Amino acid sequence: MSERRTVFFVSDGTGITAQMLGHSLLTQFEGVEFNQVTLPFVDSAEKAEECLARIKGEGGNGGKPIVFSTLVNNDVRAVVRRADALFIDFFESFIDPLEAGLGVKSSHTIGRSHSAMDKKEYQQRIEAINFAMAHDDGASHRELGMADVILIGVSRSGKTPTSLYLAMQFGVKAANYPLIPEDFHRMKLPEALRGDKTRLYGLTIAPERLHEIRKERRPGSRYADLDNCRFEVQAAEDLMRRDGVRSINSTSKSIEEIATTILRELHIKRQIY
Amino acid sequence: MSERRTVFFVSDGTGITAQMLGHSLLTQFEGVEFNQVTLPFVDSAEKAEECLARIKGEGGNGGKPIVFSTLVNNDVRAVVRRADALFIDFFESFIDPLEAGLGVKSSHTIGRSHSAMDKKEYQQRIEAINFAMAHDDGASHRELGMADVILIGVSRSGKTPTSLYLAMQFGVKAANYPLIPEDFHRMKLPEALRGDKTRLYGLTIAPERLHEIRKERRPGSRYADLDNCRFEVQAAEDLMRRDGVRSINSTSKSIEEIATTILRELHIKRQIY
Numbered sequence: 001m002s003e004r005r006t007v008f009f010v011s012d013g014t015g016i017t018a019q020m021l022g023h024s025l026l027t028q029f030e031g032v033e034f035n036q037v038t039l040p041f042v043d044s045a046e047k048a049e050e051c052l053a054r055i056k057g058e059g060g061n062g063g064k065p066i067v068f069s070t071l072v073n074n075d076v077r078a079v080v081r082r083a084d085a086l087f088i089d090f091f092e093s094f095i096d097p098l099e100a101g102l103g104v105k106s107s108h109t110i111g112r113s114h115s116a117m118d119k120k121e122y123q124q125r126i127e128a129i130n131f132a133m134a135h136d137d138g139a140s141h142r143e144l145g146m147a148d149v150i151l152i153g154v155s156r157s158g159k160t161p162t163s164l165y166l167a168m169q170f171g172v173k174a175a176n177y178p179l180i181p182e183d184f185h186r187m188k189l190p191e192a193l194r195g196d197k198t199r200l201y202g203l204t205i206a207p208e209r210l211h212e213i214r215k216e217r218r219p220g221s222r223y224a225d226l227d228n229c230r231f232e233v234q235a236a237e238d239l240m241r242r243d244g245v246r247s248i249n250s251t252s253k254s255i256e257e258i259a260t261t262i263l264r265e266l267h268i269k270r271q272i273y
Numbered sequence: 274m275s276e277r278r279t280v281f282f283v284s285d286g287t288g289i290t291a292q293m294l295g296h297s298l299l300t301q302f303e304g305v306e307f308n309q310v311t312l313p314f315v316d317s318a319e320k321a322e323e324c325l326a327r328i329k330g331e332g333g334n335g336g337k338p339i340v341f342s343t344l345v346n347n348d349v350r351a352v353v354r355r356a357d358a359l360f361i362d363f364f365e366s367f368i369d370p371l372e373a374g375l376g377v378k379s380s381h382t383i384g385r386s387h388s389a390m391d392k393k394e395y396q397q398r399i400e401a402i403n404f405a406m407a408h409d410d411g412a413s414h415r416e417l418g419m420a421d422v423i424l425i426g427v428s429r430s431g432k433t434p435t436s437l438y439l440a441m442q443f444g445v446k447a448a449n450y451p452l453i454p455e456d457f458h459r460m461k462l463p464e465a466l467r468g469d470k471t472r473l474y475g476l477t478i479a480p481e482r483l484h485e486i487r488k489e490r491r492p493g494s495r496y497a498d499l500d501n502c503r504f505e506v507q508a509a510e511d512l513m514r515r516d517g518v519r520s521i522n523s524t525s526k527s528i529e530e531i532a533t534t535i536l537r538e539l540h541i542k543r544q545i546y
Binding site for chain 1: 276278286287288289290292293294296297298300301302303304305309311313314336337339343345359361363364366367368370371374375377379380381382395398399402403406409433434437438441442527528529530532533534537543546
């Protein structure tokens with residue numbers, strides 16, 4: 001018997017924090033099927049009542065609904081708490097021990113997280129995104145020296161998503177540069193990358209997985225051919241090893257795992273929180 | 274007197290969930306300066322000891338350090354808990370009430386969140402990122418019909434970061450299309466967008482802010498001129514209104530807030546969690 005529950009992520013902001021922590025807790029319960037609903041921007045008594053009505057209306061399918069809340073305002077929270085639900089409160093549970101531990105009262109201010117209040121952080125983020133876009137796939141050598149990291153690897157090894165994630169989540173400037181057959185024949189890194197190698201980081205991938213991905217894009221091509229994938233991956237790994245470039249195998253890793261590993265191994269400080 | 278604390282985000286995975294929730298709690302304490310350290314991939318007793326040593330070594334600056342933990346494994350957590358710190362536990366605090374509420378034992382499996390375990394979700398995410406890249410700034414009309422949303426707005430109104438975020442965080446396929454002076458002279462939407470308007474969504478921005486952003490890129494240009502920014506924003510807003518395209522003012526909003534609002538208003542279901 002597979003259980004079914006409706007889960008609500010309720011927040012006075014975007015609900016992204018509630019979703020992320022809630023989801024990470026729910027992954028621990030394998031037999032249960034969760035229907036997930038996000039109720040963002042619940043920042044007034046009136047919206048709290050609407051929210052309560054939705055939980056009452058939609059929460060009834062299956063067992064008692066679960067509410068993950070990051071609501072900051074006590075009055076708003078009190079309304080939503082009236083729901084007949086398992087109420088998991090990420091804010092209230094920790095703000096008291098934090099106040100006690102810090103010896104400081106909290107401001108109980110709504111919408112601090114994921115708001116655009118810190119203009120400097122916001123600009124660093126946008127600049128990093130623009131940088132990743134301008135330096136995707138070796139598109140430009142201009143200001144390559146400003147990169148915090150330059151990802152290298154064969155086509156479809158995961159460089160673009162990783163660069164974008166580094167920019168979006170951490171405000172880190174990431175360029176990416178493809179390793180192509182010409183580089184393998186010369187067995188040298190592309191000219192633009194031969195300077196400061198300490199900022200290079202390699203992505204590698206299982207040839208079988210690369211073959212699958214490339215086949216989707218260009219079926220029947222030499223590009224997608226398994227033997228060619230084997231050759232390219234081997235040659236790219238040889239090149240990285242010869243030049244002392246650290247690398248990670250992206251085959252069974254998420255973008256988050258790859259990006260976090262790169263920050264740690266290259267000692268790059270995140271620019272935004 | 275501004276207090277100073279060192280904060281550790283400790284996780285057996287990437288630490289991104291611990292950071293996000295921890296950071297949203299810390300924003301509630303304005304007078305305190307936090308030095309933030311992330312210790313990811315703490316997934317063995319040995320790494321737990323290293324982690325403990327780092328907390329002891331680096332935590333001493335200022336008051337007692339704070340540890341935000343999403344550690345799943347009881348043995349690993351027990352080691353880190355020996356630190357002389359305020360220990361805020363996101364996992365242990367909620368897994369018991371969830372087990373009781375669901376009537377199911379949790380699997381206590383490490384690294385479930387942000388791991389690439391769900392291959393279908395992973396592919397949807399990568400496809401959405403590729404789609405956003407291929408359809409950035411009106412680059413391609415091909416498969417525009419597959420977009421979940423097409424963002425429109427003047428140059429530098431925030432379309433690209435929003436499209437990428439929708440893809441990265443929600444697996445939603447977002448194209449974006451610039452509104453340019455030619456469109457304003459004709460007072461018609463670009464031809465490619467005149468079909469299904471229900472998937473269009475507008476970004477608008479305060480002319481003064483747009484002027485600032487454009488000035489950074491092309492100082493002294495007509496493009497950046499404040500009067501021209503005023504004209505473009507007004508014309509774009511008129512166009513959107515005339516064609517019944519919903520819009521949001523991005524001026525003081527974060528990428529997360531804009532993306533969340535779009536999902537909600539267009540009733541788009543997120544594809545990944």
